[in-house]
Amino acid sequence: MKKTITAMLFGMAILGAGSVAAVDYEIDTRGMHAFIEFRIKHLGYSWLLGRFDRFKGDFSYDGQHPDRNHVQVEIDIASLDSNHAERDKHLRSARFFDVKKYPKASFMSTAWEEKGEGKAVLKGDLTLRGITKNISIDVSDVGNGRDPWGGYRRGFEGRTVLKLSDWNMKEAKILGPAAEEIHIYLSIEGVRQ
Secondary structure: HEEEHHHHHHHHHHHHHHOOEEEEEEOOOOOOOOOEEEEEOOOOOOOEEEOOOOOEEEEEEOOOOOOOOOOOOOOHHHHEEEHHHHHHHHHHOOOOHHHOOOOOEEEEEEEEEEEEOOEEEEEEEEEEOEEEEEEEEEEEEEEEEEOOOOOOOEEEEEEEEEEEEHHHHHHHHHHHHHHHHEEEEEOOOOOOO
């Protein structure tokens, strides 16, 4: 009987070890340790740079079980800032982002594919202007560890290229074919919960 109980406890310990959940992190937007930036060619002659100042989200990460990794982000599109008030007004209009009708964009991950050496591909559904499309983001592990305030942090950066016409931003055509692609850069630091 004693051997049976010991075997059961040992088996439960093994099962419990295998079912450890991914660690949850909140993206540190309050401390401004996270950024969503973009760049797009203007007429093919120069790069226009900008960012979204307000967004929130969280992620779960398990280095041993990538299938448990999960990311969700919500972006306030009206917080778009290209360092030029008139241009920002234009980009927020119905001709581009149409923030009155579609004030938020969201991303919900669907898969995480490890590529080795701190690299991965994050796949997920991006909803923008009421249209949802599956996109891929190339991810790099920046680092993780304790912070000076007693917390634990983990950071990643990501890059992807989107086509404006996929989200019915037809007015982008007036800027020429070079403006069809928008390059997105993400720097995400999360605080362990």
